[in-house]
Amino acid sequence: MLRKIRIVAATICFTLITLLFLDFTGTLHLWFGWLAKIQFLPAVLALNVGVVAFLVILTLLFGRVYCSVICPLGVFQDIVSWISGKRKKNQFRYSPAISWLRYSMLALFIVALLAGFTAIAALIAPYSAYGRIASNLFAPLYQWGNNLLAYFAERIDSYAFYSTDVWLKSIPTFIIALVTFVSLIILAWKNGRTYCNTICPVGTVLGLLSRFSLFRPVIDTTKCNGCQSCARNCKASCIDAKNHIIDYSRCVACMDCIEKCRQGAIRYIPRRKTISESVEPAHEDKKENPRREFLSFAGLLAGTALLKAQEKKVDGGLAVIEDKKIPNRITPITPPGSLSASNIAQHCTACQLCISACPNQVLRPSGNLMTFMQPEMSYERGYCRPECTKCSEVCPTGAIRPITVAEKSSIQIGHAVWVKKNCIPLTDGVDCGNCARHCPVGAIQMVPFHGRHRHRGGRENSEQDKTIMIPVINTERCIGCGTCENLCPARPFSAIYVEGHEHHRII
Incomplete structure (x- = not known):
């Protein structure tokens, strides 16, 4: 039952978040835009204390359910693993945690944020990585499907659909999205949640918290017959069935092990009701001190948050109009509400949500190394209409602050x-x-x-x-x-x- 509840909740969250990046009408953000704002990293950068506190408490109570329900990149990996599992059953196996890589990636991520190299941080941030995949790979397919429906609807004098322009906003960003997409599929197809437990900085932080979670899957050694079905179906590879140990820092609370165990030897229960002392990793690597690691990284994360606070071209079909070229601007243009170039550079995770939501096709990913993939404005395809505040409404990190129409006209x-x-x-x-x-x-x-x-003809005229x-x-x-x-x-x-x-x- 727990697994079914998790799957239903994850499916709803994943579908709605994906539609936020696909929707070009701007209607879904009014209803489901909050799903982008409850993502962990955007909430930290926006200093949204309420959301961060909620996610921390959620993890301390139930483990890493954020990774298996709320995070779209995590759910995407689950979908790939599920498809892979149709071809090969019992494909996973236990593997020790690669702690040095996990903490190195987290340290690199934090240093990149503090040093202002947000492009590096954006590459491994889970929500942003999925946003680039959705906006660069899924959105064109969605829009082409819409245009096809609009074509047929027009033939029967129906205006239920209207066509929209499909164009490549940035080749480098598209390539990065494609490489990320292929890499995730390969990793998830073979090894399930490898990305989440070795590279993802959010997964590492929540993993430190989940070691102290109240509810957790527990192995009853009196019922376990050593079949290792739980370990072979654990996409996080965190169950050592031989020693009856679960690495709770890597467990994403997917409940797959509970459903696969035919002996009923795994239950999701409060920590104080541990069935057997052997359930706790008593002979875990004694060099690690989970409490010390948690306090150090929690302090580092808190310090990070504190520092971060400081038209179409037509002429009636008579002739082809030459496309406009981008002028050589000395200073790039950032969206209204971003306050300054430095503010958007410090807070933006390059998730591309504002770019996807822009109805005027003004925003596009930056090609500058220091602001790589972050939104910049350019007016070859449209202009920033004074009555539109869409980008400020959808930004989950505070890189573009919410503004009213009246405020925009004066910025x-x-x-x-x-x-x-x-x-x-x-x-x-x-x-x-x-x-x-x-x-x-x-x-x-x-x-x-x-x-x-x-004149162009060469004749000089006077007034x-x-x-x-x-x-x-x-x-x-x-x-x-x-x-x-x-x-x-x-x-x-x-x-x-x-x-x-x-x-x-x-x-």
């Missing part, structure tokens, strides 16, 4: 810069004013140009031939939304682009 994330040599009125001698007409805050005005200019109007930008009013850059008809580079600000300010 300056950058300012527009005019590039004279690209402006169409000067290059083609035609009226434009697209940037001024569409600026949502009225930061651009068209003024007469006094001076000579040369007497025709009054040329060019844009002038009021940088004090500009909020950096990118409307002007996106809607500028100049190709391949816009005649006006947004330069980011290191620190956002209120105007």
Whole structure:
């Protein structure tokens, strides 16, 4: 029964979290966005004391149920192991813990966070790793399926579905997601929860806590007949059936061993009701002091948390429009609500949830080494609409703080810069004013140009031939939304682009 309850709860959590990364309508986040915020690492980075306390208490009571129910990467590995088990029964076996690797990865993770190398930390963070897999590999398939339904619905005059653009936001991020996906499948197919118990920093921290959990699976030596069925079905490889020992730091409380034991020799009971003294690892490696390890790493984790606190391009089908190229910005643009480039770099785990949720296709993973895979804004495919606050609503770590529509209209994330040599009125001698007409805050005005200019045809004109109007930008009013850059008809580079600000300010 316990195993069935765990499977149902894990299936619901896994499905809903996956849909958060697939949903391009923005509706599911209103109902299930909290599932992203109860993930362990995002809660720590967001200094969400309530969630962290809940997860710690949950682990101290029931063991690592977080890893087998709430964590999407853990459930994904269980799915792979389950499929593998259909081909080969009793495929697992007990193996000693590789403690040096577990704690080395945890130390590397913490040092990377403290040193600001969040790209390294993001590579092994479980929730973020699954987020990249879902947004880069699963989301395109989901969107193509939606577009296929939209195609057939249109043929019967139905508008129940609408098509959406499917495009590759970042090649490096896609490659990393693909490598992670393949590696996890190989590890889970052969050895079950190897990743969770050797690489995952969250698994290591919760493993230290689960050594002291109140409820735990316990082996009754009076009933055990030594068949080792429990060990052969333990995907965490933590049951030493010969010595009747369970490594509770690696046990993910999946309850598979309880269901597989035909003798009823394993029960999930409170620790004080231990059936036999031999159940506790009395002859475990005496060099390890679980209590000391727990206190040291708990202190290290607390210190870490404290330090972290410090459009489509169409013209009616008459001609092909050249794609825009990304301008060479001196300072990258970070989303409204991120406060500053340093704040988002310190708190973001590169889970890609904000990128998946952006309805305007403005956010994409960064290619910069220091902010690798973290969200940056670029306006080749859309602009940041003043009424949209979706990224701030879905961010689970506090890297992008929640803001209102009114607040967003007053946050300056950058300012527009005019590039004279690209402006169409000067290059083609035609009226434009697209940037001024569409600026949502009225930061651009068209003024007469006094001076000579040369058309693309090579003829030099003076102001007497025709009054040329060019844009002038009021940088004090500009909020950096990118409307002007996106809607500028100049190709391949816009005649006006947004330069980011290191620190956002209120105007």
